[in-house]
Amino acid sequence: MTTTGFAEITPEASRKALHEAVEGLWERDPDASARVAFVRWQKVVAAMLTLVVIAGLVIFTRFSVQALCLACTAVYLVTMIDRTVIFRRGLDGKAIVRISDEEALALTDDELPFYTVLVPAYNEPEVVGRLLAAMSALVYPPEKLEVQLLLEADDEVTIEAARREANDPRIRTILVPAADPRTKPKACNYGLEFAVGEIVTIYDAEDKPEPLQLRRVVAAFNKLSSDVACVQAKLSFHNSRQNLLTAWFTAEYGLWFGYLLPGLMDSRSPIPLGGTSNHLRRDVLDEVGAWDPFNVTEDADLGMRIAGGGYRTAVLDSVTIEEANSDMINWVRQRSRWYKGYLQTYLVHMRHPARLFGQLGLRSFARFNLLMAGTPIVALLNMAFWFITLLWILGQPSQISTAFPPVTYYSALICIVIGNAATLYMNIVGARATGDSHLLWACLTVPLYWVMMGIASTKGCWQLITKPSYWEKTFHGLDAVEDEAVEEA
């Protein structure tokens, strides 16, 4: 499957593919699409809940405040316990799929399937060159590897860069017609229409996957049971030492990909896929539907749909190196998009709670709630509870002791002492797994990072209500910080 330069696509094929990329999921199953954030009953329930809380606060102030504090503390406690349980499972080396170099290289060309790598990029002319280097480093027979560079048709600068530098025969540049929504999943869907691979994966333009990754994935699929639909590689950063933010981010990824994700995998929970380096079986993708162009964390959504379809995801011990967000503002945008996307995904899959419960079972259903809704909401609650803690330490106002009767008080105390300590500890263990001992200081100062998460969560939650499909673009290449966010019309 050797292709050179720019793909020739007939207007008819392009129109069809674009329609499928944008409308496909929506037309087949509107309930699976995040095109609408809240369906009617969700709006009704949300409105009623808000009313009940407000009415309660006005009429039975004391009781309502106590009930709210108890509920929040319970959410904390359960999240904390669940995190620790997941972490413990993930500590076990067996939770990660390991394929040795020998195993990976032993596969003959005949045994290797056709492989498609999708690389969506937008307004990133400077990363094209790097992408080419990374892709040429992949050890895979060229005739079986298809790399699609997906560029927006009106993204002149990047197209120009691709025209200038993309002379590797394995890379096929595909121009995605300029149409809304201008999102990464739409570009991927469009590319998928022309993809030939039996296994499909996504890399960001600046990613540096470990050269044997594709082969390891094939070996992993061969080795694992047939219900494995996706193999997720670990992500890490090359610029952990650039500043404190990148160090925090690296430690966080060390924990997430080193322990929490494997723990989730090992307990067969639904896994929100990482943004890149998720290797998907094409047949399953056709069965459960590809990416939702209206979901801003389409990967997390796809992970849930994979779980809902009765499939599972495995975590592979192979690292893709990315660039950590080193700018605080940029980081908050990216994180707020993730939080919003998690909530979007939560709302989409909770449109039929009973059905989801049936598909996932009690434990995975609970975990789905804690992960997709719990993660952003806890990040938000943190802000409020730190404030309360600060007030309590400063003056012990009586309103707070009223709001926290002993049951709540002791639970909250456990959360704040043991919960924070355990999270800090998990971060250090995660950082150790990255092999970069310099991250220690980042781990010890990680509460500051949590403050940033709180800010991002506030922004994300607010945006879910005001601009549900707005895509906060994350900028790669450290100097590009002008606001180029693309908005749905």
Place this chain on the structure above:
Amino acid sequence: MTAILDRPARVLPPPEPRKRSEEPHVQGDAWPSWLMFGVSFIAYVTVGAVLAVRYGYIVGDALSRTADASFATNSQDPHLSAIGFVFGPLPTVAQIPVQLFANWWPDITRYGISGIVVSSAFMAGFLVQLALTIRDRGASRLWSFGIAAIVGLLPMIVLYGANGMSEAPFLFFTMWAVRRLIRWQRTDDVHDLTAAGLAVGLCYLVRYEALVIGVMGVVVIVLRHRVRGWKLNKATMDSSILLMPLAITFAFWTGASWLITGDAFAQFSSVYGNSAVLAQSRSGSSSVAVSFPIIETLVLSPLLPLIAIVSFGLAIRRRDIDLLPVLLIFGAVLGFEAVSVIRGSTFPFLRYYVLAIPATALLLAFLRPGRGGLEARRAGPEALPPRTGALPGGVSRILTSLAVVVGLIAPVPVTLRLMDSATRAPQEYYLKAIFDRRGASDGALSVLRTFGTERGFAAYLDRLDLPDSSVLVDTSSGFAIVAASLRRKQFVITSDHNFVRDLNDPSEYGIQYILAVPDTGRGTADAINRRYPTMYDTGADVAHLAFVVPQTAANQLPWRLYRVNAGGGSGAH
């Protein structure tokens, strides 16, 4: 020190995911572990209950902890912080679940049974950890569990498993930490490192000697990394994983102590703490001879120095690193106890040297060379390859078995003989009187009567059928009375929020009786004496003498019951 360390593996062994069935012994050791735990637990509880209920052998500190646990569950103002801050909290808090049954069976508190249950469980756990430490070297099941069983039968271990003191949890956490550090040296597995850290952290909630263990753990880590090529950053990272739980428990305990009592180190410096008790009980010289700690160690393990030298020599010849944490940690804690007692900052008690026993057992067990690999749940990049080496041959098996007999079993009569002394074994010597009442000294018999007076006094108070919150007592002196009472709510105790209020104006707040001890020695710390120094002698104008309770046991306080004058107001000086 580096000479005895293994060379690091050149090529890291690819951590193959292993199936359960391939695990060499972890699975197979579940049943002997549980068997050993179950049998020794039941045995210790039985011994402890018989000694306490039948023969009245109750150690003050143990009953004090049990009473503290009962204040948190069964008092007129139950709250967790009522457990107090003088002792490390873990042995006390661990008793709370057992204390919940005290309403149905008051002996749980009266005879310190809940403490006995806790110490028995920890001692049984300690034996299992000891066995598994030896087993981790690829030793046979007989050798590992056999040595642990012998240790479990040694008099000092039986006694401290059965008497509710903090030695058992201390032994357990120390052994756990040592085992995990030995493992970590070979596996580089973060599981082992975090488990060791957890053990040290929890150990601080038992005894502050955990700080010494933490420091020595860091030394182990640094030495290990030193041999792998000087990697300061890695050593720092690993050390912080080890020390973080300790830092947290330390901060938590001092913080809680400071918030609630206003004293961050109540364990040491409060009026009830070590320094004060030392000052109150001290007569004459404030320190002991330099030879004292050496003698105490030798009482428990007469051949320890010889065994240590032989083992150390063998370890160097075999380049065996397993010995490193054993020598460093047990050695450092024993050394710390020695320095403390020589400087006069702790008590001359035999039990502080109890670590000599597991140290001896491990050194003897390690005479047989280690072999095979360790099952790591997530071997680190610097894991060592499995050791080659066959089972020890016949001669070596016989010699090492003989060494265990000579080093561990044969000295028992010597130990028992040496323990028959009030200076060498001040908290143990009188036990002989249980088995030989005729030949026992009056002093020993008198110690065995400990807390009999308090139980009788409590029964008397119960018969008075007093209303709730009508008897004022400082539980630092009167814990045994409250612990023995079946009518707990009649007392206002030190941890109650209204204690100080009631103490200042007893008649106003319905206090009918005050329990008083002499204002000398340990009694000077009693809150009632600090408020009314003449209470015991005269009633301090707020109360009049109702009843005198002569003390029948040695080293315990006599009691007087004062009846509060009606409408007397505060007659403070």
